[in-house]
Amino acid sequence: MSNRYKPGRVIKAPENFIDSSLSQAITKDGLNEERRDFIRKSFVAASAAIASTAAVAKAAAFEGDPLILNHTDYDQTLGLPVASNPYGVPSKYETNLIRRESPGLTQVGGASVAFAPLQGLFGIITPSGLHFERHHQGWQDMDPAKHRFMVMGMVKNPKVYTMDDIMRLPSVSRIHFLECGANTATEWGNVAVPTVQYTHGMVSCSEFTGVPLSVFLDDVGYDKKNAKFILAEGADGSGMTRTINIENALDDVIVAYGQNGEMLRPENGYPLRLVVPGVQGVSSVKWLRRIEVGDMPYGAKDEVSHYVDLMPNGMTRQYTSIQEAKSVITSPSGGQVLVGKGFYNITGLAWSGRGKIKAVDVSTDGGRTWRRARLETPVLSKAFTRFNIDWVWDGSPALLQSRAVDDTGYVQPTINQLREVRGTKSIYHNNAIQTWRVADFGEVTNVQVK
Amino acid sequence: MFKLSKAILAVSLSALSLTAMAQSLPGVGRTALPKEIAAWDIDVRPDFKGIPKGEGSVALGNKVWDEKCASCHGTFGESMEVFGPIVGGTHADDIKTGHVKALWDGSEPKRSTLMKVATLSTIWDYINRAMPWNAPKTLTTNEVYGVVAYILNMGDILPSDFVLSDKNIKEVQQRMPNRNGMISELGVDAEGNNFKKDQKIKYDMWHARGKGDIQAKECMKDCIKKVEFTSTLPDYTCTAHGDLSQQNRFFGPVRGVDQTLGCNPHPSLAELDKEYNTPYKAKPGAKLAVVSITKPASVEPAIAETTGEDLIKQYKCTTCHKMQGKLVGPGFNEVAAKYKGNDKAVSIISHNIKNGIGMMPPHGHIKDADIKKIAEFVLTVK
Structure with a gap:
């Protein structure tokens, strides 16, 4: 078969040609001698095994795909009954797309991150079980019957609510992204991780259902004259606390119990969490148990020591909370190989903490020229927007980039534009344009360009 | 922390019957009682509103530190093994x-808590609400004062004979090494004063419709003359994130690269600059990618008995223990070495797992048979 190989061309292995354990993605020159020999032998073995079957004899003359010509186990046997999986789970063939930790990023799993597999997701809703996880002191599965929510501080009548109370109230359902302030943090100084799961996987988007925080603030009679900030606090070991300004709190903040049509998952704050749209995820306090109304910011650990921006002059910017417009191409993306030359749908996600996405531009030549991508509906404020654009890969090296523009006119910057203002010591709020290099042999890798 | 005013206290008490309140949501929720508010209202603000009365010496803090803090943070608060360093880098x-x-002068690559934190209230509040890491909210008020004092002593901010208390903590705030190091866009600085120090700040990262600090433009054509590469993945990280073919679907427009089989070395930045700034010509004998058709490894899992090693992952023992060497608790190899030759090792370790020992909490929720398997596995670790 080797005489069919053309330089720079990716050859798609025929279905079932190679035994799964031997059919790993390899590149001819990237292997050491020992491994190359192993693979060669494996190919021979696999070919021999297949040659002994009638199917291959047919395939040699190719009268058609045996998967079409022959019946299958699926079409000639009885399937499983209803409710075999009373709570449905993804196909057994989908187990590659799971949340993953980035090796070496943290030392203990209770204070760590699991990244969402953006490289394989569609549309704008992140399946609840794949929503990224970020915990500061582990997660708990809290008994909703024992959960209490208190609103107090500068209010006329401090109150306690049970889940029974909260779920009786008028609810809203809104689609919003949550992005950790540290998403893409590893890339501030240089390229550090291989795939979009690890570069951008600390963002997810869900339909959240709950009660506007303003309903509770009105109910307790908050001090309209003097209240300037609220503190939100969690019921977990970390007692996560964050300051939110009163304008935001009264605007679109939700005390949420629902996520994508069901209750929140425990890892996402079951039974109650705050959702602060457009603001770095740490403010959307999970396992929410208390709101305090006050008149000055609280200086919590995660607004003084973390989730702040160290500037080149040594000053640290505090409360830089808005997640500004950002986008990334999710496929093709780092760590992937294109299956051959020809047509591709470049697809990705865009979002802005300031409002709606107005446009996404895509470049395949490293930023020389840009084309407008198609925005798929719905396009919602402070939510994922899915973009797609046609691309015919001719087998030559390419550099794929996407650039979001939001409805305030803000244009997603390059990493160098960010560094010019904020230096390289920053950790948080990296919303730079991502570049994926497509090599002429089809492998996609993470690179940075000026 | 919100201090109950007399008026609110009166309202709260009179509202016990819930009849006097004019509520906008009738029948929903009830008035929070003073004791309930006191139980949960533990936050301490930068102006120290909310800090309880109490005191703790550097010596008391030293004792608590050695027992409950040093295992993660190091004897001198300098350790980076589990969490970031607490102490170091201040003068x-x-x-x-x-x-x-x-x-900003680049003399210290790491950033310790004492380098970063402007407000002492933050350290007090955080230790009080969240430390020790595996047993939060178990320190007494005086122990929290002591630990804060000891941390400041390790940072040469307080002398060894100091006793920190609610009376003197505001003065100690004036010794915080980075107390003037914060810029806040809230209109107030870290200590709650009106922020007027830097009028040059024009950005707003706090209000949704504000303006950011970076103003990029939307160019569509002839935007750059030349592509300049600045960074690629270091070759030594090639397999750091495992087998990428198992992190993508085995069908569709792309496959994951299996880098465990060998890595393509990255061209140098100069080579990339050349490649991407000259017309492409296919090279004879160019590299060829064979596309994986691997199915997920987990589609047909081998049916095996759950091992002690599986259980260690299942029950999150690895949160605090590594196979080799100390993390929060001792390495499993260290435990195995300690009990080598002891014929009661399995029962001793099982007892310790079940009932807890030292910093390790009890694990009564794990079945005895599973605990035994875990103990047996631990003893095999070298």
Whole structure:
């Protein structure tokens, strides 16, 4: 078969040609001698095994795909009954797309991150079980019957609510992204991780259902004259606390119990969490148990020591909370190989903490020229927007980039534009344009360009 | 922390019957009682509103530190093994200026808590609400004062004979090395004063419709003359994230690269600059990618008995223990070495897992048979 190989061309292995354990993605020159020999032998073995079957004899003359010509186990046997999986789970063939930790990023799993597999997701809703996880002191599965929510501080009548109370109230359902302030943090100084799961996987988007925080603030009679900030606090070991300004709190903040049509998952704050749209995820306090109304910011650990921006002059910017417009191409993306030359749908996600996405531009030549991508509906404020654009890969090296523009006119910057203002010591709020290099042999890798 | 005013206290008490309140949501929720508010209202603000009365000496803090803190943070608060360093990188001059020089002069690559934190209230509040890491909210008020004092002593901010208390903590705030190192866009600085120090700040990262600090433009054509590469993945990280073919679907427009089989070395930045700035010509004998058709490894899992090693992952023992060497608790190899030759090792370790020992909490929820398997596995670790 080797005489069919053309330089720079990716050859798609025929279905079932190679035994799964031997059919790993390899590149001819990237292997050491020992491994190359192993693979060669494996190919021979696999070919021999297949040659002994009638199917291959047919395939040699190719009268058609045996998967079409022959019946299958699926079409000639009885399937499983209803409710075999009373709570449905993804196909057994989908187990590659799971949340993953980035090796070496943290030392203990209770204070760590699991990244969402953006490289394989569609549309704008992140399946609840794949929503990224970020915990500061582990997660708990809290008994909703024992959960209490208190609103107090500068209010006329401090109150306690049970889940029974909260779920009786008028609810809203809104689609919003949550992005950790540290998403893409590893890339501030240089390229550090291989795939979009690890570069951008600390963002997810869900339909959240709950009660506007303003309903509770009105109910307790908050001090309209003097209240300037609220503190939100969690019921977990970390007692996560964050300051939110009163304008935001009264605007679109939700005390949420629902996520994508069901209750929140425990890892996402079951039974109650705050959702602060457009603001770095740490403010959307999970396992929410208390709101305090006050008149000055609280200086919590995660607004003084973390989730702040160290500037080149040594000053640290505090409360830089808005997640500004950002986008990334999710496929093709780092760590992937294109299956051959020809047509591709470049697809990705865009979002802005300031409002709606107005446009996404895509470049395949490293930023020389840009084309407008198609925005798929719905396009919602402070939510994922899915973009797609046609691309015919001719087998030559390419550099794929996407650039979001939001409805305030803000244009997603390059990493160098960010560094010019904020230096390289920053950790948080990296919303730079991502570049994926497509090599002429089809492998996609993470690179940075000026 | 919100201090109950007399008026609110009166309202709260009279509302016990819930009849006097005019509620906008009738029948929903009830008035929070003073004791309930006191139980949960533990936050301490930068102006120290909310800090309880109490005191703790550096010596008391030293004792608590050695028992409950040093295993993660190091004897001198310098450790980076589990969490970031607490102490280090601050100097006597910083206490005078209130702005840690190492944050901009590059003399200290790491950033310790004492280098970063402007407000002492933050440290007090956080230790009180969240420490020790595996047993939060178990320190007494005086122990929290002591631990804070000891941390400041390790950072040469307080002398060894100091006793920190609610009476003197505001004065100690004036010795915080980075107390003037914060810019806030809230209109107030870290200590709650009106922020007027830097009028040059024009950005707003706090209000949704504000303006950011970076103004990029939307160019569509002839935007750059030349592509210049600045960074690629270091070759030594090639397999750091495992087998990428198992992190993508085995069908569709792309496959994951299996880098465990060998890595393509990255061309140098100069080579990339050349490749991407000259017309492409297919090279004879160019590299060829064979596309994986691997199915997920987990589609047909081998049916095997759950091992002690599986259980260690299942029950999150690895949160605090590594196979080799100390993390929060001892390495499994260290435990195995300690009990080598002891014929009661399995029962001793099982007892310790079940009932807890030292910093390790009890694990009564794990079945005895599973605990035994875990103990047996631990003893095999070298």
